[in-house]
Amino acid sequence: MRCFDCETQRNLSNDAVATCAVCGAGICTVHAVEGYAEEELRYGLGNPSRLRLPGRRLYCRTCAPAYLATAGHRDAGADALAG
Ligand SMILES: [Zn+2]
Numbered sequence: 001m002r003c004f005d006c007e008t009q010r011n012l013s014n015d016a017v018a019t020c021a022v023c024g025a026g027i028c029t030v031h032a033v034e035g036y037a038e039e040e041l042r043y044g045l046g047n048p049s050r051l052r053l054p055g056r057r058l059y060c061r062t063c064a065p066a067y068l069a070t071a072g073h074r075d076a077g078a079d080a081l082a083g
């Protein structure tokens with residue numbers, strides 16, 4: 001499989017080393033972003049808490065921001081929301 005982002009954005013043909021956990025696109029080492037999946041837990045009223053699921057997830061550059069906002073860079077995301 002080839003890297004989807006390389007093919008469509010840079011007209012390159014790089015071999016994919018991983019598959020995006022969200023959209024399933026092939027991604028090369030440049031375009032792969034490491035992160036984690038989280039599950040939202042709701043205990044009655046109030047803000048939901050989040051449970052980090054075991055294992056690593058790899059995302060493409062397109063899908064990563066939505067996940068990294070709550071996973072790898074939780075502090076920055078929480079501050080932005082709290083402000
Ligand atoms: Zn690529």
Ligand SMILES: [Zn+2]
Binds near residue numbers: 021062
């Ligand atoms: Zn993706």
